[in-house]
Amino acid sequence: MTLTQAAITKTIDARGMACPGPLMSLIGAIRAGAVGDTVAVLSGDAGSKTDIPAWVAKAKHELVEVAPADGYSTFVVRKAH
Amino acid sequence: MDAKIVILGGGVGGTLTANLLVDRLGDAATVTVVDPTGMHAYQPGFLYVALGQANGRWLTRDERTLLDKRVELAIETADRVDPGTRTVHFASGGSIAYDYLVLATGARLVPEQIPGFIGAGHEFYSLTGALRLREELRRFRGGRILVGVAGIPYKCPPAPVEFTLMLEDQLRHRGLRERSEVTLLSPLNRAFTVESASKIVQPIMEQRGIKLSTFFNVEAVDPAKGTVSSIEGEEAEYDLLVLVPPHRGQSVIDASGLGDEGGWIPTDRNTLQHQKYDRIFAIGDATNLPISKSGSTAHFEAAVVASRLVSLVKGIAPKAAYEGRVMCFLETGGHRATTLRFDYTHPPVPPRPSMVWHTAKWVFNRLYWHTVPQGRVP
Numbered sequence: 001m002t003l004t005q006a007a008i009t010k011t012i013d014a015r016g017m018a019c020p021g022p023l024m025s026l027i028g029a030i031r032a033g034a035v036g037d038t039v040a041v042l043s044g045d046a047g048s049k050t051d052i053p054a055w056v057a058k059a060k061h062e063l064v065e066v067a068p069a070d071g072y073s074t075f076v077v078r079k080a081h
Numbered sequence: 082m083d084a085k086i087v088i089l090g091g092g093v094g095g096t097l098t099a100n101l102l103v104d105r106l107g108d109a110a111t112v113t114v115v116d117p118t119g120m121h122a123y124q125p126g127f128l129y130v131a132l133g134q135a136n137g138r139w140l141t142r143d144e145r146t147l148l149d150k151r152v153e154l155a156i157e158t159a160d161r162v163d164p165g166t167r168t169v170h171f172a173s174g175g176s177i178a179y180d181y182l183v184l185a186t187g188a189r190l191v192p193e194q195i196p197g198f199i200g201a202g203h204e205f206y207s208l209t210g211a212l213r214l215r216e217e218l219r220r221f222r223g224g225r226i227l228v229g230v231a232g233i234p235y236k237c238p239p240a241p242v243e244f245t246l247m248l249e250d251q252l253r254h255r256g257l258r259e260r261s262e263v264t265l266l267s268p269l270n271r272a273f274t275v276e277s278a279s280k281i282v283q284p285i286m287e288q289r290g291i292k293l294s295t296f297f298n299v300e301a302v303d304p305a306k307g308t309v310s311s312i313e314g315e316e317a318e319y320d321l322l323v324l325v326p327p328h329r330g331q332s333v334i335d336a337s338g339l340g341d342e343g344g345w346i347p348t349d350r351n352t353l354q355h356q357k358y359d360r361i362f363a364i365g366d367a368t369n370l371p372i373s374k375s376g377s378t379a380h381f382e383a384a385v386v387a388s389r390l391v392s393l394v395k396g397i398a399p400k401a402a403y404e405g406r407v408m409c410f411l412e413t414g415g416h417r418a419t420t421l422r423f424d425y426t427h428p429p430v431p432p433r434p435s436m437v438w439h440t441a442k443w444v445f446n447r448l449y450w451h452t453v454p455q456g457r458v459p
Contacts, residue, residue, distance in 0.1 A: 012371055013350070013371075014371045015425075016424075016425030018429055019238050019372065019423070020274045020371065021269075021274040021275070022371070024238070027268055027298055028232075028234050031232070033342075047276055051270055054296075055269075055270065055296055058296045059296070059298075
């Protein structure tokens with residue numbers, strides 16, 4: 001287990017979930033979480049690779065890690081404020 | 082001895098599960114639906130009520146009339162579930178024991194979580210809210226209208242887009258369009274979560290002059306200034322504000338320690354079993370699954386849970402699995418609509434909006450009471 005994995009507060013497996021989708025689920029989890037929480041989202045949706053970093057940048061949170069795997073990626077985001 | 086199956090919630094998921102179970106198990110099980118009101122609401126109709134296209138009367142029915150005679154109905158508020166003793170405790174002081182429990186408790190609206198929302202903002206996610214918004218729209222004579230989302234997850238993800246397009250249509254017909262500015266505050270970087278549907282919807286919005294403000298997740302309302310602010314740090318001004326209120330799971334889920342921090346039930350995406358308790362299943366809006374909170378999801382999940390329970394009661398290994406099936410309509414205004422059908426492995430490929438899908442939705446709305454709760458729609 002890496003340091004990042006050990007610190008994850010919540011994991012959302014959004015693979016194959018077109019609606020509301022990985023980004024919407026991430027936004028929900030970040031809204032509901034506490035400052036400093038780290039949320040991991042598993043997504044196989046190609047759009048997530050641009051959508052998730054774009055929202056994280058706009059909302060001024062922190063994209064800790066993007067870990068590609070077979071057929072999906074794990075996006076790790078920390079709630080910064 | 083017959084199996085005791087208790088279902089909390091008399092919405093589409095709970096009602097359909099109960100009817101399918103008695104149909105297939107007969108005397109082999111006692112099936113009880115526990116519901117706090119005993120009234121069943123057809124929630125997709127709220128949108129039409131808010132827009133003055135339907136009256137509220139056809140949206141609620143007595144739950145008893147929708148249940149098979151063999152289903153017991155207990156009009157009780159469930160206070161707490163004790164998975165250890167397999168008992169549901171009621172607010173009235175009574176209780177009911179179960180062998181298997183289905184949580185179909187839905188979502189509740191918590192507008193109080195958004196500072197300034199109550200009183201200043203409108204919503205169409207409850208019948209009361211839809212009726213209030215209808216009156217406000219009748220009085221509306223022009224101005225800036227904002228339609229936004231104040232919490233995730235929320236029921237029926239297409240609803241804010243549908244409302245915006247249908248409202249714009251109405252303003253044009255009333256001769257108020259020139260005096261009005263309509264803006265959709267989208268939580269995402271496009272109008273709708275499904276990209277293929279967004280590609281259909283956004284050109285329609287552009288063509289009709291509807292503004293799109295992206296990555297705007299509503300955080301607070303300031304009624305004195307007439308502004309709404311987002312968690313992304315932006316602000317927008319309104320004369321009429323329509324928001325999807327924040328949702329969370331029901332209190333009974335919190336009180337029983339069965340949910341996550343949002344009150345949603347940790348649910349296996351295929352078996353629909355509670356992740357900690359094998360004898361508890363969850364369906365519909367109540368689950369934590371990152372899929373659409375919609376009647377259609379509850380409908381398809383109900384069939385899976387009923388099938389698994391029939392197997393369990395008969396002592397055979399359950400095979401039915403939920404594959405993420407969802408089917409919904411998306412109204413695009415001008416008496417046109419498209420449809421979204423998808424599952425875990427097949428993303429939606431919505432057809433071009435047409436009157437066919439608008440008519441199909443209208444027919445479905447009309448036939449709902451005689452088809453879905455009874456299990457007549459596969």
